[in-house]
Amino acid sequence: MKRAVLKKMTGLLMSAVLAASLAGCGGAQGSGEISAEESTVQEGSPAVEDNTGTENAAESEAVDTADGETITITLWSQFSDPNSTDGNYVAFYNALESIKTDMPNVNVVHEGTESESYKVKLKTAMAGNELPDVFFNWGAGTMAPYVEAGLVLAMDDYITDEVSSRILGGTLDNFTFDGKMYGYPYSVAVASLYVNTELFEQNNVKIPETYDEFLEAVDAFKAAGITPISLGEKDLWPGLMIFGIHAIRMAGAEDFNAALMGEGSYNTPELIEAAKYVQDLAARGGFGESAMGTSEDDAVAAFKQGRAAMMFMGSWLNGDCEADDAAVKGKISVIKFPVIEGGKGTKDEFHGGSGETFLVSSSTEHPAEAAAVAQYICEKMSKDQYLAGSGMPAWEADMGDTSELNRLSQEIANLTKDATGYVYWLDSLTGGSAADTLMNEIANLIAGTVTPEEFCANLQELNE
């Protein structure tokens, strides 16, 4: 009898183990808390190296020099690959290299983690109070919970008027909460309509200036068997950009921003109309046959190979379009997304903005040095990422010789010269569950499983 009970218990435990592998993330949280206690015990030790991984420790030499003046600053970022050709990566690693000579008293220990894992890692570190001194983060809604929880340091005490005069206007909005500034900008990324001029010429289609011409182009490419607009809706966020620009054109940047920030309403005739346009675009085959199952990587590849005529995407696409292995190199042009007749938005309102930064942890032992490192990296990256063809600069700087500059970046700089308003990326702006709801609702809209009216009513629930 006893044996039977024991057997049952063993079986029970065995199956619990099987099931338990699922509770893994709960476990991560648990261990995070345990280590939090450890780290408080170690507070007051001179170097905080125990917070950093060892992967990229090679970046810095002599972590523990006898020289008492050298301060170690730990830095986490999503820039995980030193050999990447992505403009932001190049700029970041340039800054990391030059900070060694420009700020000799600071020893920056960097640890890079690939983007998706970085988000999870950061959240786990926050829950366990194990943040590094300086870390990469997105602004607005993504950052708001960290600010509310008091985890990040306001920069106002460390910024001088001379420094702030060099920061371009409007680039701090997403890092400012209750009048306090928490991060320096390093780039302004803008979405525009990328058109494959070669395909337009071959098929005798006019590059669209009005929304009607845009729809004509869509129909013409569809008839020719070419994907009109490349969209990787499997990853959900690309759909946000399509809806985002339609909403900006219909409601105007100001009203749409208000709705996104919970100060206005989604349930307006303009936004319902914008949703109708998006649904109609999908229904007439604007995104090809298989957008729902296409990842963003595949969508970019299709555009790079000249299998799609247009793509509405952020300026980080510039590098891909002009890469040596791109079949479309030299054949791509960027244009402003056409104005929709009857909408309140103008052609000079843009989707995008400045929203990536480096934050300083409020528990850092060297707030002044950490703030200086964050400022140095952001300002340095602003120039280099522009020259590398990634986004627009966020700081005033002498750009020197720009003849080598990515052609598309120059075109975008021209387009946005007279920008009157920006709406930042919807997911970063809203953050957390609101962003997830937006992404899923827009996927439903594109798939045609909700009506535009239901869509706006569902979004409005976020604001109530």
Place this chain on the structure above:
Amino acid sequence: MNKILGNKKAYFVFVFPAFVIYFVMAFIPIIISCYYSTLEWNGIGQKVFVGLENFLELLKNDAFLSSVKNSLILAAASVIGQLIPAMFFAIVLSRNIRGEGIYRTIYFIPVLLSTVVIGQLFLKIYNADYGALNALLQKLGLAGKDWLGNTKLVLAASFFPIIWQYIGYHMLILYTGIKGVPAEIYEAAQIDGANEKQMAFMITMPLIKSTIKVSMTFAVIGSLKLFDLIWVLTKGGPLHASEVPSTLMYTTIFTRMEYGSGSAIAVFIVLECLLFYFLIEKFFKVDNLTY
């Protein structure tokens, strides 16, 4: 030997390290998840105790309900789609056919491949633009389909590699069970004039009932807590059509930052797995056999 087996302290010494690891790595996280499931918490800010509200909200959440339905479909499909072919292969292979070892290895290879590798492989096979499956269909004059982008096809398309991958695994379990059945029984049956089919259904299967139970437990529990292949193939999309509870749990916690409701899903999965474990135990009342 008897001296050791009779010594209670020896039991303790040998079991203790494994017990500690098990307790810390498996049991405590479950308890902590249970605690989190009663909170409304974004992972960093204030924790608000809300009792069972997270669970009640799950019952109203369409995405969750359809994810549970999907995982139950997968469990049923796994039992049928894995155990029947696995049983067939195991019986055939155990009949001392030529090349037994080679076939056994070939059928087992998918189990050895990393799930991510299989996922990437099937992503390429299913791709609507350049996938092998659509290319084949077009050669046959049929229209290609967007296998992972169509809400009606995605479930079948993403379950296929999951089921396919573990046929070899169950085959090996069952094969080992069959090999344990003494040859005399078959010889006696042959003398009595039994054919292969009769021997399979009336001798082999009843005698390896306990092994079948093990396989079935693995197939059902594995399906209910499946995460990896779905995540690689579809991330639960499009429109939650291929969502299973564990992918929904991941997005709830790490994208929506709703730790409470995500932990509630985790607790649900644990309970669901335990329930099915007991059901299988009850269903397969096995007498201890001695040959």
